[in-house]
Amino acid sequence: MTEIVITGLGATTPLGGDLASTWAGMLAGRSGVSAITEDWAADLPVRIAGQIAVDPSAVIDRVKARRLDRSTQLALIAAQEAWIDAGFEWEAPEGSQVDPHRLSVSVASGIGGLHSLLNNWDAQRDKGYRRVSPFTIPMLMANAPAANVGLAVHAKAGVHAPVSACASSNEAIALAVDQLRLGRADIAVVGGTEATIHPLPLAAFSQMQAVSRRNDDPEGASRPWDRGRDGFVMGEGSAVMVIETLEHALARGAKIYGTIAGSGITADSHDIVQPDPTGEGQSGAMIKAIADAKLSPSDIKHVNAHGTSTPQGDVTEAGSIRTGLGAAADGCVVTSTKSMTGHLLGGAGALETIATVLALRDRMVPPTINLEDPEPDLGIDIAANVARPLPAGDLAGINNSFGFGGHNVAVVVTNANSTR
Amino acid sequence: MATTEEIRAGLAELVNDVAGVAVEDVQLDKSFVDDLDVDSLAMVEILVGCEEKFGVTIPDEESKNLKTVGDAVAYIEAHS
Numbered sequence: 001m002t003e004i005v006i007t008g009l010g011a012t013t014p015l016g017g018d019l020a021s022t023w024a025g026m027l028a029g030r031s032g033v034s035a036i037t038e039d040w041a042a043d044l045p046v047r048i049a050g051q052i053a054v055d056p057s058a059v060i061d062r063v064k065a066r067r068l069d070r071s072t073q074l075a076l077i078a079a080q081e082a083w084i085d086a087g088f089e090w091e092a093p094e095g096s097q098v099d100p101h102r103l104s105v106s107v108a109s110g111i112g113g114l115h116s117l118l119n120n121w122d123a124q125r126d127k128g129y130r131r132v133s134p135f136t137i138p139m140l141m142a143n144a145p146a147a148n149v150g151l152a153v154h155a156k157a158g159v160h161a162p163v164s165a166c167a168s169s170n171e172a173i174a175l176a177v178d179q180l181r182l183g184r185a186d187i188a189v190v191g192g193t194e195a196t197i198h199p200l201p202l203a204a205f206s207q208m209q210a211v212s213r214r215n216d217d218p219e220g221a222s223r224p225w226d227r228g229r230d231g232f233v234m235g236e237g238s239a240v241m242v243i244e245t246l247e248h249a250l251a252r253g254a255k256i257y258g259t260i261a262g263s264g265i266t267a268d269s270h271d272i273v274q275p276d277p278t279g280e281g282q283s284g285a286m287i288k289a290i291a292d293a294k295l296s297p298s299d300i301k302h303v304n305a306h307g308t309s310t311p312q313g314d315v316t317e318a319g320s321i322r323t324g325l326g327a328a329a330d331g332c333v334v335t336s337t338k339s340m341t342g343h344l345l346g347g348a349g350a351l352e353t354i355a356t357v358l359a360l361r362d363r364m365v366p367p368t369i370n371l372e373d374p375e376p377d378l379g380i381d382i383a384a385n386v387a388r389p390l391p392a393g394d395l396a397g398i399n400n401s402f403g404f405g406g407h408n409v410a411v412v413v414t415n416a417n418s419t420r
Numbered sequence: 421m422a423t424t425e426e427i428r429a430g431l432a433e434l435v436n437d438v439a440g441v442a443v444e445d446v447q448l449d450k451s452f453v454d455d456l457d458v459d460s461l462a463m464v465e466i467l468v469g470c471e472e473k474f475g476v477t478i479p480d481e482e483s484k485n486l487k488t489v490g491d492a493v494a495y496i497e498a499h500s
Binding site: 133 | 464
């Protein structure tokens with residue numbers, strides 16, 4: 001089967017304005033969660049979030065930014081970094097670097113242009129319909145990040161934006177890999193983005209009892225598998241990769257980080273928000289992904305878990321990892337980088353797939369911070385509080401992402417050694 | 421009552437804010453589309469900005485007649 005390699009990476013997250021600073025923060029076990037100091041948060045039960053480290057206004061031209069939702073701005077910043085990292089020039093003339101008809105984009109957002117939607121409604125309600133921006137629709141649509149990335153790189157082989165809540169960007173990766181394997185493109189820009197730190201989603205998640213209220217200890221609020229956890233912490237940011245067929249990458253002499261070896265998708269068909277407590281769908285996604293990668297569970301040395309820090313979700317996933325990997329779970333280091341970034345929702349899968357790739361490259365698994373009092377009998381080996389080394393040789397890892405609606409998407413990556 | 425130059429200068433600020441055109445380029449003889457590269461959606465934002473700035477209502481059907489900066493300034497002078 002066509003091998004799909006990773007040749008460019010980019011991110012802007014609560015830990016840093018680029019991938020290097022984000023990854024350094026993860027390995028150091030630094031929290032990117034902080035108090036929301038804006039007045040609008042004062043009356044909310046949740047006043048903490050993983051807020052972006054470098055505001056997009058510091059990077060994107062003001063006039064251009066007027067027409068782009070914050071979620072799209074973040075995606076463009078991450079995409080630009082990934083595209084340049086892959087050896088290309090950003091906003092170069094069409095056709096000067098890659099055949100546009102062989103280039104696709106698959107960049108997801110779980111929720112879409114929330115700020116644009118709500119800010120324009122505020123304007124309409126308060127000042128009348130004439131105050132609604134004529135750009136509102138192209139700013140709020142959930143495919144706006146993908147479409148704008150597609151415009152920037154001149155992608156004509158298809159631009160996609162699969163939506164599956166917090167599994168969205170893993171699904172975007174899986175979709176693009178399928179397209180490359182089917183020969184519908186040679187190279188793809190893939191990833192996800194989210195920017196929903198706004199009173200409405202914070203109130204809504206809070207009403208669901210889904211988010212942490214540890215307002216007096218922001219850095220300690222996201223604590224996957226710790227007995228003191230009380231929900232996830234919302235984060236914002238974007239992560240993007242350039243992936244391509246091995247043949248295409250070799251022909252242009254690209255550097256190779258590793259491979260996207262396979263993916264597995266299942267749906268729980270159990271409940272609109274609660275995961276199936278048996279974990280059948282979650283472990284099924286992992287089993288499918290390992291089979292798709294033509295690997296065995298014993299090849300999987302690392303799992304970047306969905307691990308959101310919710311009371312039920314973390315326990316269910318630990319069981320699913322145990323079921324999915326079987327006895328091989330004993331030799332596998334598990335972590336949740338959400339303990340540091342918060343939960344980037346539609347951006348989470350892409351950021352955590354990149355973290356998995358870098359963990360295999362550096363043979364170092366970033367820690368799950370705040371794991372002071374672990375749930376008993378989880379049956380998985382978690383890199384608690386400090387980074388954990390991985391062995392020499394070929395390595396494979398899994399990134400899990402699960403979304404409201406019962407979406408489960410697992411992505412298997414390998415380190416660059418596997419391609420030689 | 422604002423002078424022609426005051427209206428032109430105020431309009432130039434709006435065009436700069438919405439479309440990033442340098443204020444000194446926004447002169448009476450310039451066409452919004454052909455000279456200043458202001459697209460139709462940006463034009464909507466600029467005209468709504470004029471309503472707030474100059475207290476004038478510019479109906480949608482009128483906006484297509486405002487092809488140059490001078491057209492817009494004259495309309496604002498006549499209706500504010």
